Amino acid sequence: MQGLLLGLILLAAWQSPVQAQAWASEDRLITIGVLTITSKEEAKARWNPTADYLSDRIEGARFEIRPLYLQEVARAVRQDELHFVHLQPLQFVQLRADYDLEALATRVVDGAGSPSNRFGSVIVRLAEREEIGDLADLEGAIVAGVAPNALGAWILGAEEIERAGLSMDDDILPLYVGLPMANVLGAVAAGRADAGIVRADVLTREIEAGRYAADAFSVLNRVSEPGYPHALSTRLVPQWPLASTTRADPTLREQVRSTLLSMPVDSPAMRAANLAGWSEPVDYGDLEVLADRWLTPPMTVVDWLRAYWWVIPVGLSALLSLLLWQQWHARRLLARREREHRAALTAMHDAVVTLDGEGRIQFLNPSAERLLPDDRQPGDAMGQRLTDVFALMFRHDTHDFSLAGMIEQLATRRWVEYSVILAHGYPRRVLNLTAARMDDVGDHGEVQRLVISMMDITELDETSRQLAYRATHDELTGLLTRRHFLEQVESRMASADSKQGEEGGMLLWVDLDHFRLVNEGGSHRMGDELVRRLAGYLRVMLPPNTPIGRLGGDEFGIYLSSSAGDGWPERILQAIREFRLEGDDQALRTSASVGVRALASGGGFNAATVVEEAESACVTAQKLGGNRLVMFEESGAERTLRQTDFAELNRLKEAVEQDRFVLHAQEIHAIGAAETDGVRLEVLLRLAGEDGQLGSPAPLIELAERFNYMPQIDRWVVRRTLQGLSDHLVAGAAPPARLTINLSGQSMKDGELVGFVRDELHRHGVDPTWLCFEITETAAIANFDQAAELIASLRELGCLVALDDFGGGLISFEFLRRLKPDIVKIDGKLVRDLEHDRVAAVIVESIHDVARVMGARTVGEWVETPATLAQLERIGVDFAQGYLLHRPEPLVERLALERHALTD
Numbered sequence: 042m043q044g045l046l047l048g049l050i051l052l053a054a055w056q057s058p059v060q061a062q063a064w065a066s067e068d069r070l071i072t073i074g075v076l077t078i079t080s081k082e083e084a085k086a087r088w089n090p091t092a093d094y095l096s097d098r099i100e101g102a103r104f105e106i107r108p109l110y111l112q113e114v115a116r117a118v119r120q121d122e123l124h125f126v127h128l129q130p131l132q133f134v135q136l137r138a139d140y141d142l143e144a145l146a147t148r149v150v151d152g153a154g155s156p157s158n159r160f161g162s163v164i165v166r167l168a169e170r171e172e173i174g175d176l177a178d179l180e181g182a183i184v185a186g187v188a189p190n191a192l193g194a195w196i197l198g199a200e201e202i203e204r205a206g207l208s209m210d211d212d213i214l215p216l217y218v219g220l221p222m223a224n225v226l227g228a229v230a231a232g233r234a235d236a237g238i239v240r241a242d243v244l245t246r247e248i249e250a251g252r253y254a255a256d257a258f259s260v261l262n263r264v265s266e267p268g269y270p271h272a273l274s275t276r277l278v279p280q281w282p283l284a285s286t287t288r289a290d291p292t293l294r295e296q297v298r299s300t301l302l303s304m305p306v307d308s309p310a311m312r313a314a315n316l317a318g319w320s321e322p323v324d325y326g327d328l329e330v331l332a333d334r335w336l337t338p339p340m341t342v343v344d345w346l347r348a349y350w351w352v353i354p355v356g357l358s359a360l361l362s363l364l365l366w367q368q369w370h371a372r373r374l375l376a377r378r379e380r381e382h383r384a385a386l387t388a389m390h391d392a393v394v395t396l397d398g399e400g401r402i403q404f405l406n407p408s409a410e411r412l413l414p415d416d417r418q419p420g421d422a423m424g425q426r427l428t429d430v431f432a433l434m435f436r437h438d439t440h441d442f443s444l445a446g447m448i449e450q451l452a453t454r455r456w457v458e459y460s461v462i463l464a465h466g467y468p469r470r471v472l473n474l475t476a477a478r479m480d481d482v483g484d485h486g487e488v489q490r491l492v493i494s495m496m497d498i499t500e501l502d503e504t505s506r507q508l509a510y511r512a513t514h515d516e517l518t519g520l521l522t523r524r525h526f527l528e529q530v531e532s533r534m535a536s537a538d539s540k541q542g543e544e545g546g547m548l549l550w551v552d553l554d555h556f557r558l559v560n561e562g563g564s565h566r567m568g569d570e571l572v573r574r575l576a577g578y579l580r581v582m583l584p585p586n587t588p589i590g591r592l593g594g595d596e597f598g599i600y601l602s603s604s605a606g607d608g609w610p611e612r613i614l615q616a617i618r619e620f621r622l623e624g625d626d627q628a629l630r631t632s633a634s635v636g637v638r639a640l641a642s643g644g645g646f647n648a649a650t651v652v653e654e655a656e657s658a659c660v661t662a663q664k665l666g667g668n669r670l671v672m673f674e675e676s677g678a679e680r681t682l683r684q685t686d687f688a689e690l691n692r693l694k695e696a697v698e699q700d701r702f703v704l705h706a707q708e709i710h711a712i713g714a715a716e717t718d719g720v721r722l723e724v725l726l727r728l729a730g731e732d733g734q735l736g737s738p739a740p741l742i743e744l745a746e747r748f749n750y751m752p753q754i755d756r757w758v759v760r761r762t763l764q765g766l767s768d769h770l771v772a773g774a775a776p777p778a779r780l781t782i783n784l785s786g787q788s789m790k791d792g793e794l795v796g797f798v799r800d801e802l803h804r805h806g807v808d809p810t811w812l813c814f815e816i817t818e819t820a821a822i823a824n825f826d827q828a829a830e831l832i833a834s835l836r837e838l839g840c841l842v843a844l845d846d847f848g849g850g851l852i853s854f855e856f857l858r859r860l861k862p863d864i865v866k867i868d869g870k871l872v873r874d875l876e877h878d879r880v881a882a883v884i885v886e887s888i889h890d891v892a893r894v895m896g897a898r899t900v901g902e903w904v905e906t907p908a909t910l911a912q913l914e915r916i917g918v919d920f921a922q923g924y925l926l927h928r929p930e931p932l933v934e935r936l937a938l939e940r941h942a943l944t945d
Contacts, residue, residue: 526590869903
């Protein structure tokens, strides 16, 4: 045993000098930051051999690799933590201007046996999508990319698309799929995107790996660059540079530069980095234009301090005075509340973070800790700013999440809500971020403490995208569903009517002859295959962007504009005759009956009516034996009815333009001891006839809904309501009344409505918190996604939202919870039956209880008897509305009355 111990001591004494020779104690530690788009472990494995190579050849220096994500690179350079940094070109030119970075070398990659220090991108579509011939055909298309700030997988392709005359904001629907870049090709191959933008070498690598066939994709805008080995759609830009920071002295910079440039191609370091060499740094100047164009960053805290430095001494003086007075009281209060808050927040399923007034992290619950970057421990995050720990980006914007902007909004509001993306880690996560104040300074004032909750909705978001596609496209054929086809036809006909001198188009109803025999004589599988293949056949042969829908099992609808040219119905019929479905031992032939409805320009057609008429002509073709084309012949009575509808529509438009609609108001009364914050009025619409008498606008409203004119009427009501409220504002006093405006179901599809409301509020100087918008339960059911988005947008403006006629339709409490209205208006039919129907009473009580838990107020409609009012008061409903309490009167007169009451 003594001999063994002696041997171990001698061995240790022999090894110590060897280890000492590897790294001398005076060796300086040099840090190289490396941007990674995968995991940090993979980045270390790739670049550690390069660090060892530099350490072996540069005396007195020991190099260390520090993997960083995109947002971490900028922070590390800003805080002067690195000597050298290897990063993507666009970020390099951004940081170079502010932090004096100097490119030492540009990496060279080996693509198909041809080394290159440049790279470009390809814009691809599926080879079978022949209707997309060039970039101009991408108008209205879904284009996939990694992220809006990705150079090779978005920005280079976006530049080429805009050079083709399209706007990335107005003409393209972006689909950001996150890393890796192969996700882009997967989205195109799966049909979730019409085209995609990836780096050229990614396409080559995926094909060589056998994941896609060589002819699976077609490259749009193909260009040729001498010496570049990959297919290309864009110009070439420099590869990633290795740059020095101000922390590296000139001697060290030159040593690193020369060592990299002389590194053998077959060295272990080069093979591990998957490079073909390093070249002298190329010119990155052209990329500054791209950075300014696509990645203009928001004002940072440093930029703000440089511009408004004088605010600091003034603010500090005021803050210190306040803190000295509040310190003792705040400590006791915070200590007690901290114990309560931590216990509650720790148990929550959502990620919860508490911050101080400057955005520094004070607490993380377990769910929030799971969102931290891989290399950061919970203890390290304490005291750090939220955006320095969590890499957050706005979901529908190209900018990083602004912590200062959030705190600024909370200075005037109790809570704010955002849709954000967690940029670090993989896969990317979509979060609903809600920030709320925790202090007791009221609705206004400096934020002292706030709580952030982050709900992971990644799976829900992807599911919503898939549901949105399935809601508008047939699952078997990929054609438009009947409903979406009608919407497309309505839009195309309206566009044709608005263009002077443009001829009308035509609508075709195509029904396969003897399709039942295919299912019965062959199989339903053969019938489905026939429909699917024929749908693809028609989609390829028709002019680009032709609306085509599946209207039944074997029935198709086709809308052809006048620009498509003549003879298309006959060509379609002939093409179906020539179509063959190759089977195991035979080729299945088919024919079709085609009904055609010709449309004259300016005819005021309704899409549903036109489709019915085309179907009627198709039935006639079938009765005549099929395999033929029949034109619809419009009778005199039908023509007269259409002309009457068109005349009524013109009358409706004149009523809007000539302000012949009149606004009335009905009061919404507080019941019992319910808290009230001012007079509440619901705005109602009346129509003034030519004789000056007021009548119900119901017939014209019904016509407006048929012709999709309700959004214009809703805008007229919003404009006139705000104008009336503005005319009766009293300086220094609250508005005379809180007003409720009804919105139609069609307005939920109006993507510009919220912007219009915002502009009108600003123009008339009306506080948005005094405005409430009502949507009906029926409209919410039919347009749930649009309703949820509209409600969230209106609440971001500061307006309230009420759900009208609740309980009269099929909406569930789950949908009510997801819509989160501020006010729930109980359907009048339920309220009217309270006196004699116990079931109605139980339903009303349930609605009120659920609304109360949600923090929403309730309103009972159609209150016409004292007994009904007493029942509502017993249940605890907050407000009542009906003829018992107030009959509608002109809005202007009621506002004038309330204004006089305020000034008396």
